[in-house]
Amino acid sequence: MSNFRFAIFDSAIGRCGVVWGERGISAVQLPMGSEDKTRGRILQRYGDIAEAAPPAEVQGAIDGMAELLSGKPNDLKDVVLDLAEVPEFHRGVYDIARTIPPGKTMTYGDIAKRLGGVELSRDVGQALGRNPCPIVVPCHRVLAAGDKPGGFSANGGVVTKLKMLEIEGAVVNYTPSLFD
Incomplete structure (x- = not known):
């Protein structure tokens, strides 16, 4: 490198x-x-x-x-990424994630269906967990079933994910419970 x-x-x-x-x-x-x-x-x-x-x-x-x-809706679609070292399936997940506009969300299942079937949801989550370019590849906009936040591997975890979504104006109807 x-x-x-x-x-x-x-x-x-x-x-x-x-x-x-x-x-x-x-x-x-x-x-x-x-x-x-x-x-x-x-x-x-x-x-x-x-x-x-x-x-x-x-x-x-x-x-x-x-x-x-800072809260300005910039989709970052013009940012050129070099993902040559990233597996092909992951690149497919990232390409779909990059279509989610600021302030909107999709679920792991939504992306999995577009890649071939809802049974790929866990693979989608693993790909997003290894996302080398958060913010540009907006993995924070991808939620688990039932609009639960799911995981977030960045420092601060789900709190950081929810903060980023809040900045963008996304509505996430989620209240943490003891069973999450």
Whole structure:
């Protein structure tokens, strides 16, 4: 990954990170509680890559993500991703997730049906749990059956997912119970 670079940027939910290479953005890191922890997670996952000023197209993506996280409806559809290292099934899940507009949601089952059958719901959830580009691939907009939040592997878990949905104006009729 020697030709990859990364940058840390401000957002309404904290300091995020972005990793890019020649073919586009290959990762987005949600805040880890502090800038140092966010930077550390990027280096842990991607090795000894250099921090650098983002080129224009990456800066455009950063600006779009910051806008979205501040409540402006930006669908980020023009952001070029490099998902060459991602399994084909996962790319299919991510392509569908990217069609969900800000403020709207789908379920794991909805995506699974579009990929061949509701029995793929668990596979859809696993693919979203490994999403290398949260925000751009809006895995936070995908809910479990009954509009329950389902999982969220980012720092803060489901609380972060619900916060991101709230910022976007999505209506999630969910009250946590002891049995969730």
